[in-house]
Amino acid sequence: MTIKNFQIDYDAINRRNIFTNGDTINGRIILEASKKTKIQSLVLIAKGEARVNFSEHYGLLGKINPEEAEDYSHKEKYYQIQQYILKETRQNEREIIGKGRHVFPFSFRIPDKELPSSFSSMFGQIIHTLKAKLKQSMIPARKAKTHFTFVSKAEMNIPGIMVSQHRSKQKSIALNSGIVLLDIYTRRMGYKPGEELHVTAKITNLSNRVVKPKFVLDEKKTYNGGEYIKVDKHDILQEKADAIKSREGTTAVTKVLTIPRQLSPSILICPIIKLEYRLKVYLDITCAPSIVLKLPIVILPELTDENHLPPTSGFRYEACGTSYEPAWINGPQAIDPPPPYEAAALYPLFSSSSYTAA
Structure with a gap:
């Protein structure tokens, strides 16, 4: 040779x-x-x-x-x-x-x-x-x-990526047990690995049930195989807050989640592979279905000269x-x-x- x-x-x-x-x-x-x-x-x-x-x-x-x-x-x-x-x-x-x-x-x-x-x-x-x-x-x-x-x-050019986010939801509890309201806020959608994600949950408990807040950052991978789409999800971070008593009125809970440094940047522009992150806030309600609110989170690439x-x-x-x-x-x-x-x-x-x- x-x-x-x-x-x-x-x-x-x-x-x-x-x-x-x-x-x-x-x-x-x-x-x-x-x-x-x-x-x-x-x-x-x-x-x-x-x-x-x-x-x-x-x-x-x-x-x-x-x-x-x-x-x-x-x-x-x-x-x-x-x-x-x-x-x-x-x-x-x-x-x-x-x-x-x-x-x-x-x-x-x-x-x-x-x-x-x-x-x-x-x-x-x-x-x-x-x-x-x-x-x-x-x-x-x-x-x-x-x-x-x-x-x-390209992943940094998403509209509203540096703008604050807000979602809200109200739930009536069966048997005239009252209502529960959940509002969540974040400072922005886009974060780099290592940055702090501040999330505030405003919980109004006007029911006779105890509610327990939970904060989750999860990862969702989607693979488009043509005739079949495969989804792979798992939780990355999870934080719990103190339970809120019945008829407590309005309580504000703030959690700080540090984005893990090893996370890969979001992939949102590929038609056959997507890598997405979501912030999910749960309110577990005693003897009733939970309230769940989701906010998209974009992990930005670290590009510097x-x-x-x-x-x-x-x-x-x-x-x-x-x-x-x-x-x-x-x-x-x-x-x-x-x-x-x-x-x-x-x-x-x-x-x-x-x-x-x-």
Whole structure:
């Protein structure tokens, strides 16, 4: 095998290694040849897509029956851009590269349009990928790829996201036992991980029942498999308040919920995968159905420029044109002979891990 190593790497743009709309990704395709080698073409492919894939089992009395399982899948593509690093040639005009390690720089600009953030679960993924494809005559194409984390700016442009919220509900208790009123207020809809969510519940108990307030922040994931929609919900935070006695009149209860730092940003613009958060306030009423009020909560991405890193030394990049042709500077750079892989890296990368697929 003449190609000993084939991989793709990219430089981080900030310390959290997160990209957003319109950012430019600078990187390199690294190819190591054991001898002079003929190359038909070398192409970089940048792609963003969402995909859903899950199975549902149907059986008598709710029991799982694997023989009656149905599979559901759906895919949505957002962009796919190709840069020809070495253009495909006719069989007798193949590119020849020498023995050694060759570095092919590339520069790719993420489309500045509405795109959903990276996401991964057992039922669906939103993936932003960089892939290199190497073609040689009479040999199966070799591929190397890596994923980059993308966080969308579009989720911050929701109308009313920084405006206070209010909901109210009144319930009459059976057997002329009186009424209970619940009003809830929050300062706004959008919060970043680590921020405090202040919620106030104004409870008017004009009944002869005891009521118990409860505050819940929950997460709702929705997967659209085409003919079937799968919903996955679970509670993230839960707080209880002191019980309010019968005929107590009006009581104001305020709770402060700290948004967990590990929460992923809301995903609201993807047709087949949604990640939503809700604040639910319950009033459990003795011997009567509860009152429940819900408010949408949007977890905002943390996008700042304060941690931007300087460009990686050793390479220069020029902006790509609209045709997405590679911006070459004096062609590919070769180092001959190649160093042992155990040696210290020659390139000061701040990149995610990459892998090579045969």
